[in-house]
Amino acid sequence: MEVQGIRSAIALGLLLLALATPAVAQAPAPSPAPTPAPAPAPSFVNITQLLVYGGDYGTFVSLLIETKVDVIFQGMANNTDTGITIFAPTNEAFKTKLATTLLANLTASQKISLVEYHALNNYKSLQELQNSNQNQTATVASYNNGGGRYLLNITFGQLGIVQIISDWTVANMTSMVYSQAPVSIMAVNQVLLPEDIFGYPAPAPAPAPSSGAPVPTPSGSSPPSSASGPSGSGANGSFAAALFVPSLTSIFISLVSLAFMISLLG
Ligand SMILES: *[C@@H]1O[C@H](CO)[C@@H](O)[C@H](O)[C@H]1NC(C)=O
Ligand SMILES: *[C@@H]1O[C@H](CO)[C@@H](O)[C@H](O)[C@H]1NC(C)=O
Ligand SMILES: *[C@@H]1O[C@H](CO)[C@@H](O)[C@H](O)[C@H]1NC(C)=O
Ligand SMILES: *[C@@H]1O[C@H](CO)[C@@H](O)[C@H](O)[C@H]1NC(C)=O
Ligand SMILES: *[C@@H]1O[C@H](CO)[C@@H](O)[C@H](O)[C@H]1NC(C)=O
Numbered sequence: 001m002e003v004q005g006i007r008s009a010i011a012l013g014l015l016l017l018a019l020a021t022p023a024v025a026q027a028p029a030p031s032p033a034p035t036p037a038p039a040p041a042p043s044f045v046n047i048t049q050l051l052v053y054g055g056d057y058g059t060f061v062s063l064l065i066e067t068k069v070d071v072i073f074q075g076m077a078n079n080t081d082t083g084i085t086i087f088a089p090t091n092e093a094f095k096t097k098l099a100t101t102l103l104a105n106l107t108a109s110q111k112i113s114l115v116e117y118h119a120l121n122n123y124k125s126l127q128e129l130q131n132s133n134q135n136q137t138a139t140v141a142s143y144n145n146g147g148g149r150y151l152l153n154i155t156f157g158q159l160g161i162v163q164i165i166s167d168w169t170v171a172n173m174t175s176m177v178y179s180q181a182p183v184s185i186m187a188v189n190q191v192l193l194p195e196d197i198f199g200y201p202a203p204a205p206a207p208a209p210s211s212g213a214p215v216p217t218p219s220g221s222s223p224p225s226s227a228s229g230p231s232g233s234g235a236n237g238s239f240a241a242a243l244f245v246p247s248l249t250s251i252f253i254s255l256v257s258l259a260f261m262i263s264l265l266g
């Protein structure tokens with residue numbers, strides 16, 4: 001009985017360890033973005049202008065202007081009590097195959113949600129973001145007339161970089177465009193793609209085609225109307241997200257640990 005208990009505890013420990021393995025554990029990263037310009041606080045900062053001066057955000061700026069979300073963001077930036085944090089994808093980020101495919105046929109209201117998904121409702125310094133450990137954070141993008149918010153996960157792990165996790169992409173924060181309360185603008189190297197617009201991604205190409213493991217079905221990218229709420233927030237959606245986060249390796253290790261545990265219990 002006692003031995004059995006210890007074995008189970010070890011198995012559980014292995015399982016937890018496997019689950020804790022980060023999704024993208026690779027080479028250590030260069031240290032995060034360098035210092036923002038220490039200019040004296042201006043009475044008002046022009047978001048669009050900062051992005052234009054940044055030089056590498058032309059596609060994002062075009063979307064901001066086309067959707068008129070620039071006015072919303074500027075209004076938030078003008079509010080010194082709360083402010084805004086913007087994750088600006090670089091021009092390169094919009095050129096990935098994934099982004100060009102998914103962004104091909106968006107409706108006007110989906111474009112608005114997409115752009116709004118790239119900002120948080122308040123000012124966050126780099127240091128605050130570095131305190132994020134899988135923090136699920138509300139973005140400006142909403143549904144049900146603001147009754148619900150599209151969420152982003154922000155994490156700062158062993159990699160030494162802030163990563164912004166959406167269901168389709170893990171974006172690295174690559175530089176600081178501007179950071180002085182109430183405005184934070186950070187460059188990211190992937191477009192953030194909410195499942196609320198695009199559904200869930202299909203699972204990555206499986207290494208073992210007929211392993212018999214349960215495969216999450218993508219909820220498809222049927223365009224939900226922006227008034228009707230997120231398409232994938234049901235139980236099925238959470239399941240898919242939970243599987244998507246850990247790397248395939250850690251899922252595999254977890255399954256092995258689980259099998260081991262079950263064999264002990266049985
Ligand atoms: C983010 O950074 C990590 C660590 O350097 C790297 O392994 C990963 O490929 C990067 N992701 C992107 C999308 O650039
Ligand atoms: C902000 O900058 C943009 C681009 O330079 C300009 O078109 C716009 O008029 C400016 N907005 C305000 C409120 O100054
Ligand atoms: C933000 O403040 C500037 C300067 O006071 C003003 O010109 C601009 O219209 C304001 N924009 C919004 C959206 O409130
Ligand atoms: C976008 O629309 C075009 C024309 O209707 C179609 O050929 C294409 O497959 C669509 N792309 C996506 C990703 O839905
Ligand atoms: C993330 O969550 C932790 C723990 O709740 C909190 O201390 C930290 O301030 C949060 N970071 C951000 C950026 O919200």
Ligand SMILES: *[C@@H]1O[C@H](CO)[C@@H](O)[C@H](O)[C@H]1NC(C)=O
Pocket residue numbers: 134135136152153165166167241242245
């Ligand atoms: C986001 O964070 C929440 C809570 O920490 C977690 O349950 C969820 O699986 C995460 N989703 C992604 C896509 O990382």
